Amino acid sequence: MINDVIEPVLPHMTWLEGTLNTPAGFKAFAAEADIVPGRPDMALIWSVKPAVVSGLFTTNQVQAWPVLLTRKTVHHGLCQAIVVNAGNANAASGPQGEKDAAWIQEKIARGLSVPPLFVAVASTGVIGVSLPMDKVSVGIDKLLADWKRHSPDDAKGASEAILTTDQVPKVLAAEIDLPEGRVRLGIMAKGSGMIHPNMATMLAFVTTDADLEKPLQDTLLRHAVDRSFHRISVDGDPSTNDTVLMLANGVSHVRIETPEAVSRFQSALTHLLRQAARMIAADGEGATHLISCRVQGAASGKDAAEKARAVVRSNLVKAAVYGQDPNWGRVLAAIGTVGEPFSVDQVTITMGPMVLFQRGIPIDFDEDKASEVMSRHEVVFIVDLGQGSCVEEAWGCDLTERYVEINAHYRT
Amino acid sequence: MINDVIEPVLPHMTWLEGTLNTPAGFKAFAAEADIVPGRPDMALIWSVKPAVVSGLFTTNQVQAWPVLLTRKTVHHGLCQAIVVNAGNANAASGPQGEKDAAWIQEKIARGLSVPPLFVAVASTGVIGVSLPMDKVSVGIDKLLADWKRHSPDDAKGASEAILTTDQVPKVLAAEIDLPEGRVRLGIMAKGSGMIHPNMATMLAFVTTDADLEKPLQDTLLRHAVDRSFHRISVDGDPSTNDTVLMLANGVSHVRIETPEAVSRFQSALTHLLRQAARMIAADGEGATHLISCRVQGAASGKDAAEKARAVVRSNLVKAAVYGQDPNWGRVLAAIGTVGEPFSVDQVTITMGPMVLFQRGIPIDFDEDKASEVMSRHEVVFIVDLGQGSCVEEAWGCDLTERYVEINAHYRT
Numbered sequence: 136m137i138n139d140v141i142e143p144v145l146p147h148m149t150w151l152e153g154t155l156n157t158p159a160g161f162k163a164f165a166a167e168a169d170i171v172p173g174r175p176d177m178a179l180i181w182s183v184k185p186a187v188v189s190g191l192f193t194t195n196q197v198q199a200w201p202v203l204l205t206r207k208t209v210h211h212g213l214c215q216a217i218v219v220n221a222g223n224a225n226a227a228s229g230p231q232g233e234k235d236a237a238w239i240q241e242k243i244a245r246g247l248s249v250p251p252l253f254v255a256v257a258s259t260g261v262i263g264v265s266l267p268m269d270k271v272s273v274g275i276d277k278l279l280a281d282w283k284r285h286s287p288d289d290a291k292g293a294s295e296a297i298l299t300t301d302q303v304p305k306v307l308a309a310e311i312d313l314p315e316g317r318v319r320l321g322i323m324a325k326g327s328g329m330i331h332p333n334m335a336t337m338l339a340f341v342t343t344d345a346d347l348e349k350p351l352q353d354t355l356l357r358h359a360v361d362r363s364f365h366r367i368s369v370d371g372d373p374s375t376n377d378t379v380l381m382l383a384n385g386v387s388h389v390r391i392e393t394p395e396a397v398s399r400f401q402s403a404l405t406h407l408l409r410q411a412a413r414m415i416a417a418d419g420e421g422a423t424h425l426i427s428c429r430v431q432g433a434a435s436g437k438d439a440a441e442k443a444r445a446v447v448r449s450n451l452v453k454a455a456v457y458g459q460d461p462n463w464g465r466v467l468a469a470i471g472t473v474g475e476p477f478s479v480d481q482v483t484i485t486m487g488p489m490v491l492f493q494r495g496i497p498i499d500f501d502e503d504k505a506s507e508v509m510s511r512h513e514v515v516f517i518v519d520l521g522q523g524s525c526v527e528e529a530w531g532c533d534l535t536e537r538y539v540e541i542n543a544h545y546r547t
Numbered sequence: 548m549i550n551d552v553i554e555p556v557l558p559h560m561t562w563l564e565g566t567l568n569t570p571a572g573f574k575a576f577a578a579e580a581d582i583v584p585g586r587p588d589m590a591l592i593w594s595v596k597p598a599v600v601s602g603l604f605t606t607n608q609v610q611a612w613p614v615l616l617t618r619k620t621v622h623h624g625l626c627q628a629i630v631v632n633a634g635n636a637n638a639a640s641g642p643q644g645e646k647d648a649a650w651i652q653e654k655i656a657r658g659l660s661v662p663p664l665f666v667a668v669a670s671t672g673v674i675g676v677s678l679p680m681d682k683v684s685v686g687i688d689k690l691l692a693d694w695k696r697h698s699p700d701d702a703k704g705a706s707e708a709i710l711t712t713d714q715v716p717k718v719l720a721a722e723i724d725l726p727e728g729r730v731r732l733g734i735m736a737k738g739s740g741m742i743h744p745n746m747a748t749m750l751a752f753v754t755t756d757a758d759l760e761k762p763l764q765d766t767l768l769r770h771a772v773d774r775s776f777h778r779i780s781v782d783g784d785p786s787t788n789d790t791v792l793m794l795a796n797g798v799s800h801v802r803i804e805t806p807e808a809v810s811r812f813q814s815a816l817t818h819l820l821r822q823a824a825r826m827i828a829a830d831g832e833g834a835t836h837l838i839s840c841r842v843q844g845a846a847s848g849k850d851a852a853e854k855a856r857a858v859v860r861s862n863l864v865k866a867a868v869y870g871q872d873p874n875w876g877r878v879l880a881a882i883g884t885v886g887e888p889f890s891v892d893q894v895t896i897t898m899g900p901m902v903l904f905q906r907g908i909p910i911d912f913d914e915d916k917a918s919e920v921m922s923r924h925e926v927v928f929i930v931d932l933g934q935g936s937c938v939e940e941a942w943g944c945d946l947t948e949r950y951v952e953i954n955a956h957y958r959t
């Protein structure tokens with residue numbers, strides 16, 4: 136269900152079996168701290184040398200303590216380790232939460248013999264509850280003991296340790312051919328909603344062995360996130376803990392600076408994050424369909440993106456897709472709620488290969504064919520505004536009884 | 548379930564058993580046009596003399612044909628009849644839809660011997676499908692025949708004829724004591740979502756026998772709607788057909804112009820619409836709870852209203868209330884997604900009589916007591932931002948499996 140949403144690679148790019156540890160000089164592994172009983176729930180991502188770090192964080196005004204702490208590492212610009220826990224978000228946890236996040240950072244730093252600022256901290260899970268520091272401490276001891284003993288590498292375990300209600304880990308790796316040589320990219324991410332403050336959060340960690348200057352990396356990451364994670368919605372709102380971190384350790388000795396290298400690297404990075412974003416949307420809580428919306432013929436990219444997001448976040452569109460109902464009226468109504476004015480009589484809506492509404496006029500369509508199109512895992516709506524030449528996309532998932540069950544009965 | 552959401556009246560105000568026809572000089576009645584089989588589906592509201600009309604319409608950029616037509620009547624300023632049909636919204640129905648709406652207006656006007664501009668038209672129901680004009684024509688003939696024969700009055704029937712997925716009609720009437728004399732207000736409304744483009748729409752019709760100048764009435768209605776219908780959410784977005792119309796026919800000969808009369812009338816009108824809004828929210832599709840959120844201690848009313856709306860529209864808050872889970876973290880995360888910045892350590896969240904989060908610190912609470920509070924039909928969250936003195940409210944309903952069922956399987 137999830138891997139079928141991966142699109143073909145771009146030129147100069149090859150998918151690799153792998154994850155965060157595919158780029159040279161990175162290792163990732165997991166430990167059981169018993170915050171979430173019976174499974175790995177802490178992970179450490181390690182770079183053999185300090186890596187240039189870029190990061191983007193939730194826009195929610197309520198920010199978790201690890202987000203506030205890790206912002207300083209990103210601002211500082213170098214990072215050699217990321218420690219992540221599931222089961223507790225350390226958000227809205229009072230002043231003790233700030234001390235707890237700093238304590239984790241310092242303990243990891245001491246164990247790895249790096250400055251505390253070189254350690255990024257990320258958390259996901261229940262909010263409003265203090266971290267169980269005795270358990271966290273045991274988890275950190277295990278991570279550090281493994282690191283010292285045998286330089287472990289179990290990126291798959293790490294990708295599982297960061298999950299909450301996700302059904303499957305989201306990991307990808309790719310190689311990029313540049314005029315100057317080859318570099319690799321890896322990612323691990325988790326969903327399964329943009330806002331699940333009591334249970335989930337969007338986290339993504341990106342590694343590369345490319346050699347990047349921080350200002351360029353900041354720009355590349357922001358561009359890629361704008362076209363990937365900022366285009367998905369499960370609940371419609373950002374969580375308190377959303378974090379995307381990218382580490383570039385330069386171990387490949389391939390420097391990204393010529394226009395051709397920057398262009399290829401940007402395309403590949405965006406494509407990688409786009410696939411991870413699609414995987415997160417497809418694995419939204421209770422989801423049975425991935426919903427893609429492309430808005431084209433728009434006067435601006437901003438307007439196209441805003442309207443595409445409005446479609447994939449509409450409860451009515453989401454419920455209609457679940458019911459396999461080709462309900463284009465809800466798509467039309469959704470684009471009417473945001474962005475720039477448009478003329479309904481210029482709008483055309485298609486679903487997969489079927490035209491449903493053409494320049495303001497409803498089109499008779501074959502119901503059997505529509506059912507067949509909607510039985511596919513990915514349902515694609517294309518809205519042409521007939522105004523300009525800009526096109527942007529967004530992704531979401533359907534709204535199911537299972538989503539309600541999960542979110543009605545989670546805490547108790 | 549619905550009538551228990553009505554709050555006590557204000558001073559100078561008395562609830563009356565009644566609806567639209569309680570103010571002097573108004574009649575309302577229904578007919579079966581068979582657009583929705585087996586029940587009344589068209590209604591006519593009639594004033595014995597031309598009434599001053601004010602109106603507010605959907606902010607959706609996709610506007611139904613009757614909305615575009617009725618805007619002209621409101622702009623013109625006088626109205627003597629409103630004709631409403633359920634079962635078909637006459638939205639996104641191509642150029643024929645414009646002709647159909649005008650044809651209805653003209654046929655009613657001719658039958659009632661009033662100018663076409665004096666007739667307002669409103670529709671609700673499926674979008675993207677042409678009105679079945681043969682049936683509409685039969686319905687209009689029945690309405691006109693009844694009107695001519697015996698000056699019918701069946702406001703209850705009218706309130707049922709405008710429903711779609713609503714469980715109950717929403718009707719209220721009240722009397723206001725003014726220094727100059729008594730006037731009456733009546734309302735009928737339907738939900739059951741802010742956006743249900745394929746099946747529902749928010750419609751409200753308000754009558755009064757007060758004597759009002761149009762500019763004053765426009766101001767009074769806008770103020771009241773800002774504090775009532777603009778504060779409810781079932782799906783989070785406006786429909787293509789949302790319409791609020793208010794008719795003042797002056798039959799009481801009590802003119803609203805002194806500051807005291809204006810103030811009392813405004814309070815009563817706002818209170819009336821507020822109750823209708825609460826009834827609509829409580830009767831949202833599949834709802835089992837009314838959710839109220841009051842944001843206080845805000846630096847501005849605008850910010851308070853925006854944050855209150857964010858809480859009642861959050862799928863996660865809605866699902867938690869359904870599950871009777873006192874999940875204050877989702878309330879906190881929801882207010883963080885909109886409006887002005889605030890300090891989490893100044894925020895206090897209470898649910899009914901229970902403090903759950905106080906100035907940034909989670910409070911231990913009695914789970915049994917919380918279950919009892921959440922088993923009530925109305926669940927009230929109060930969020931104090933600790934910033935200023937402004938307070939505003941919003942209302943919504945819980946998100947249930949039944950909502951998903953209704954919206955997944957409606958069209959087919």
